[in-house]
Amino acid sequence: MTNERPIRVLIAKPGLDGHDRGAKVVARALRDAGMEVIYTGIRQTPKMIAEAALQEDVQVVGLSILSGAHLELFPRVVEELSSRGVDDVLLFCGGIIPAEDIPRVKEIGFDGVFGPGTDTSDVISFVREHAPARA
Amino acid sequence: MSNSTDLTRAEELSEQLLSGDRRALSRAISLVEADTPAGRLISGLIYPHTGKAQIIGITGSAGTGKSTLVGSIAREERKRDRSIGIIAVDPSSPFSHGAILGDRIRMQDLTSDSGVFLRSMASRGNLGGLSETATAVSDLLDAANFDVVLIETVGAGQDEVEVANAAGTTVLVANPGAGDDVQSMKAGLMEVAQIMVVNKADLAGADTAVAQLRSLLAIANFGAWTPPILKTVASSGDGVSELVDRMDEHQRFITVSDHANQERIDHAQRQILALARAVMHRQTLAEATESLLLDMLTKQVAVRAKDPRSAAIELVDSLRSSWSGAQSSK
Ligand code: B12
Ligand SMILES: Nc1nc2c(ncn2[C@@H]2O[C@H](COP(=O)(O)OP(=O)(O)OP(=O)(O)O)[C@@H](O)[C@H]2O)c(=O)[nH]1
Ligand SMILES: [Mg+2]
Numbered sequence: 001m002t003n004e005r006p007i008r009v010l011i012a013k014p015g016l017d018g019h020d021r022g023a024k025v026v027a028r029a030l031r032d033a034g035m036e037v038i039y040t041g042i043r044q045t046p047k048m049i050a051e052a053a054l055q056e057d058v059q060v061v062g063l064s065i066l067s068g069a070h071l072e073l074f075p076r077v078v079e080e081l082s083s084r085g086v087d088d089v090l091l092f093c094g095g096i097i098p099a100e101d102i103p104r105v106k107e108i109g110f111d112g113v114f115g116p117g118t119d120t121s122d123v124i125s126f127v128r129e130h131a132p133a134r135a
Numbered sequence: 136m137s138n139s140t141d142l143t144r145a146e147e148l149s150e151q152l153l154s155g156d157r158r159a160l161s162r163a164i165s166l167v168e169a170d171t172p173a174g175r176l177i178s179g180l181i182y183p184h185t186g187k188a189q190i191i192g193i194t195g196s197a198g199t200g201k202s203t204l205v206g207s208i209a210r211e212e213r214k215r216d217r218s219i220g221i222i223a224v225d226p227s228s229p230f231s232h233g234a235i236l237g238d239r240i241r242m243q244d245l246t247s248d249s250g251v252f253l254r255s256m257a258s259r260g261n262l263g264g265l266s267e268t269a270t271a272v273s274d275l276l277d278a279a280n281f282d283v284v285l286i287e288t289v290g291a292g293q294d295e296v297e298v299a300n301a302a303g304t305t306v307l308v309a310n311p312g313a314g315d316d317v318q319s320m321k322a323g324l325m326e327v328a329q330i331m332v333v334n335k336a337d338l339a340g341a342d343t344a345v346a347q348l349r350s351l352l353a354i355a356n357f358g359a360w361t362p363p364i365l366k367t368v369a370s371s372g373d374g375v376s377e378l379v380d381r382m383d384e385h386q387r388f389i390t391v392s393d394h395a396n397q398e399r400i401d402h403a404q405r406q407i408l409a410l411a412r413a414v415m416h417r418q419t420l421a422e423a424t425e426s427l428l429l430d431m432l433t434k435q436v437a438v439r440a441k442d443p444r445s446a447a448i449e450l451v452d453s454l455r456s457s458w459s460g461a462q463s464s465k
Contacts, residue, residue: 005169006232006257031233036257041240048246052239055246055253057161085158134165 007131009060012040012049014077017067022095022116026062029120030127046073050080059089059132063110066095074108090130094118138172145176152279153184157252160279164254167271178271181278188220188277189386192302193287194327199308200334201287202241203369209245210372211379212283218250220276222269224288224298227257234258238287252281267413270301270406300409303402304385306330306378309348311340326355329362329385332378336366359394360385419454428453 011027013020020042027037038056040049053061063070063077070093081087092112097105102113112126148166151159166174191208193201205221212219223238236255245251256272258265269286276284288298307328331352333344348364363381367374389398423429428450435441 005165006234006259027235031228031235032231034231034233036227036234036236038236038239038255040246041237041243043243045247048243051246054158055161056236056255057165 005134007035007060007127008038008056008058009035009062009127009131010038010040010049010053010056010058011062011064012044012052013042013064014044014046014049014073015065015067015069016043017065017069017095018042019066019095020064022066023064026064026094026114026120026123029124033124033128035127046076046080049077050084050086053081053089054084054086057134059134060127061089061091063091063093064095065093065097068096070095070097071101071104074105074110078109088132090127090132092123092126094123141171141173142176145173145180148173149177149180152275153181155280160252160275161254163275164272167275168256168268170268174271178274181275184278185274186277188273188281188284189382190273190277190284190302190304191286191382192298192305192327193285193308194289194298194305195308195332195334196310197289199310200369201289201308202238204308204332204334204367204375205238205285205287206242206245207367207369207372207375208285208379208382209242209251211375213245213248213250215379217282218280219252219283219285220273220279220281221245221251221253222256222272222276222284222286223253224256224258224265224269224286226289227259232259252276252279265413266298266300266409269298270410273301300327300402300405303389304329304382306332306382308332308334309344310335311338311344329360330378330381331362331364332367333364334367334369336374337368337371341366359397360388419451422454422457423450426450426454 009030011023013023023039027039030037038052038058040052049061049063061081063074065073074093078091081089091110092114093105093110094114097113097115105113111130114123148159148163152163163174163177167178168174193205195201202223205223209219209221221242223236225234225236225238227234234257236257238255239246239253242253245253254272256268273284273286286298286302305328307330309331311333331348333341333348345364345366352362352364365374365378365381367378369375389395389402432441432446432450436443436446
């Protein structure tokens with residue numbers, strides 16, 4: 001019997017941002033949708049996030065950030081991921097990302113951006129639709 | 136079942152992980168965990184490279200401080216210049232089959248240490264298969280040259296307890312003031328542990344818990360190794376150096392002492408039996424759910440024409456005769 005492999009997602013909070021409610025809400029919603037969610041906790045450096053993504057072999061990485069440091073931290077996370085050869089993951093994010101920053105955030109590689117008031121069922125459909133397949 | 140693409144993939148990943156490629160190791164773990172054809176091939180290919188690592192199981196009730204302790208043990212092992220692979224198992228939700236795997240939270244500082252590899256695993260409710268999977272993943276870490284492999288599981292059910300069979304040394308973690316905990320441990324957990332730890336020894340009642348464990352151990356029948364009982368404060372690291380000393384002592388006991396041969400035989404047998412149980416469980420249930428007899432028996436039990444225990448025995452007897460029929464017809 002081959003076990004159906006659930007979608008594995010890393011939810012991480014980069015930087016010195018302590019707002020963790022949103023990240024936990026999203027983590028629980030994805031779990032309840034049948035996914036395996038690795039939650040790292042707060043205060044993660046880009047290096048720690050990339051290492052966790054590598055070791056856990058996730059196909060999706062979600063960053064939650066409310067501190068305003070996204071334009072500084074997101075490119076570094078992408079850099080650390082690709083320097084480890086982890087370049088086939090779906091990236092998405094949420095938290096406080098001002099509308100004018102969204103085009104830049106997408107350019108960096110984050111396909112989905114989810115702000116305050118997000119309905120978690122939208123997050124679930126986004127992941128189901130876009131998560132890269134894995135054997 | 137497997138084709139040539141699987142074989143090429145398996146050979147490639149095996150070679151890479153044996154030469155220390157962490158990405159390949161991580162991919163291989165996923166394939167083995169999902170019990171794919173490529174994963175099975177990898178398990179076979181790397182097996183000759185296993186047997187070098189010290190394999191430690193850490194088990195105990197939820198919240199006793201296992202992850203914190205694993206973190207402290209890992210730090211101590213790093214001080215001793217040993218590399219360490221960690222497998223942290225958490226239960227999958229029986230409803231959604233999803234899981235939140237949060238053990239990394241307690242081991243943050245270890246994440247970017249190249250001498251450490253930490254993998255979270257959900258139990259995936261796979262019928263009796265957890266010990267199967269944990270053994271296979273631990274073999275991968277062993278083959279990838281980690282000196283020590285730590286497996287953390289919540290000692291909740293039989294399945295989790297049997298993960299201990301993957302380990303050469305099993306450490307049971309309890310807490311002070313958990314009288315019920317110590318009592319319930321008698322049922323299965325005590326027998327599998329070679330080291331007992333009372334963690335959170337900074338809280339009141341640690342000495343009482345040690346005394347309780349000692350009196351439980353006194354009535355148990357051990358062979359040549361009597362499990363030591365240690366106190367630790369995982370959050371500060373107190374007592375952890377002594378714990379690692381004891382783990383090493385047990386490792387010597389099972390590898391180079393006069394008892395080593397007997398231990399190797401006992402361990403091999405425990406491993407085979409645990410895996411046989413897992414395989415049997417999986418196969419039997421898979422066949423049983425497809426069997427027409429099950430439908431018939433279900434209907435009878437539902438109207439109370441038959442009791443469920445007799446029905447179960449009848450079902451198993453019928454499966455068994457179908458197996459022996461299949462064998463003699465070969
Ligand atoms: C509650 C709160 C706090 C709590 C946090 C408690 C906790 N443990 O989380 C406390 C009181 C501790 C706090 C402290 C601070 N806060 Co505050 N806080 C808020 C507040 C009011 C609500 C945040 C919240 O929890 N929302 C509920 C959750 C469920 O929503 P959410 O996080 O937005 O998440 C949703 C979506 O964004 C999305 N999502 C979030 N993450 C992710 C990730 C992924 C992958 C996906 C797909 C989706 C997703 O889905 C979620 C569900 O809908 C916001 C204002 C606001 N309205 O957002 C300010 C706010 C975030 N805080 C702010 C500030 C400045 C601070 C402080 C610096 C204040 C200070 N001067 O001391 C400190 C810093 C604390 C720290 N260490 O980082 C500012 C940030 C400004 C900025 N970014 O430019 C805000 C915006 C208030 C403001 N308007 O000024 N805060
Ligand atoms: N006082 C005290 N608290 C501790 C000690 N070790 C761990 N803790 C705390 O106990 C709680 C649980 O710790 P974990 O390490 O997550 O326990 P666990 O056994 O891994 O938990 P599960 O994986 O959920 O079963 C945390 O709040 C820790 O900070 C200790 O030695 N003393
Ligand atoms: Mg834990």
